Amino acid sequence: MGLEEFFQRYFIDPIKYNQGYNAVNTLVYSIILGIAVLLLHKMLKRMGIKVDERFFVALMPYIILGPLMRSITDIGLLPRTYLTVSPGGYFVIAGFAIASLLTVWRHLGPDEKLYPIYRDFGWVLVAGLLFIMVINWNRVSVRWEYFKYFLPALLVSEAVIWALSKKLELVRKNRTLFYTHFYDATTTFVGIQFFGFWEQHVLARTLMNLLGTPAVMYLEKLAVITIVVYVLDKFMTDEDPELINFVKLTVFILGFGPGTRNVLITLLG
Structure with a gap:
């Protein structure tokens, strides 16, 4: 070959x-x-930009931008190209996020005003995609029954994380990551179990084929996130705390982004 x-x-x-x-x-x-x-x-x-709560809040619209662009592509409101589906679409969004940050930083430096201006520019981009959705709303078919399956499954799965956080310090210290990835697992489970969707990722797809149920996503997420945060918290204590925070931010995005995409795709048909 x-x-x-x-x-x-x-x-x-x-x-x-x-x-x-x-x-x-x-x-x-x-x-x-x-x-x-x-x-x-x-x-x-x-x-001179720290990966802290201010940066996370400012980055949030760019995190939403990725799944929003992917979902309106999948329901036919944007053309399906290498730049609008994953992974190309996420490279495009990352490019927007980095270019926006560099532009604002060049004018302000690491000033306190950088964060809200960077955030607001991201919301403008989100608003642009929402505008595309609104003007094409007649092409969208909303599945309101989605919530009949999604909300109970989400509550039960997040209750499991809450219970584990009471017993395990590792889960308690990283509960946002566990909550986020169980949210992602729930969107996958509901989409496949009740709406006929299929899994794109090779490991999850293999596990589902072996065990015959998309509920295996919860076990996969629990195992993978536990291993990741255990390594970060136990074996990388000598590393730069900013690097650890950035890795955890990346892990959050890898759960929140696909999960939100799954919700939008399933909900909007």
Whole structure:
């Protein structure tokens, strides 16, 4: 197999034919993500921007932007191209987020005013996508019955995390990440179990095929997030706390983004 055929089979065709992820592109995208996290952390350090609550709040509209663009693409309001579906769409959103941050920083530096201005610019981008949805609302079919399945499942799953946080310090210290990824697991479970959707990620898809139920997503999420935060909290205590915070922010985005995309896709048909 030549390089061009290899790239076509494992990277182009999965996007072109909506085949989901495979082991090869998952590994490559994971490596790219890891490198990007390290580079972005260094960039933020040089800019004098701390990864704290102010930064998280300012970044929130950009976190919403990704799943919103992906969902309105999947329901046909934006053309389906390599730049509007994952992973290309997330590279585009990351580009917007970084360009916006650099633009604001060049004018203000690491000033307190940077955070609200950066945040508001992100909300303008979100408003632009919402405007596209509003003017095409006649093409959207809302499944209100979605909440009949989603809300009870979400309450039960989050109650499990609440109970675990009372017993386990590791869960309690990182409960936002566990809550977020059980939210993501719930959107996957409901979408597949009750609305006929399918899983794109190779590990989750394999586990579902083996055990015959999308409920395995909860066990996968619990295992993966536990391992990640255990390594971060127990074996990386000598690392820069800002780097640890940025990694955890990335883990949050990897749960909140896909989960919100799943909600919008399923709800809006």
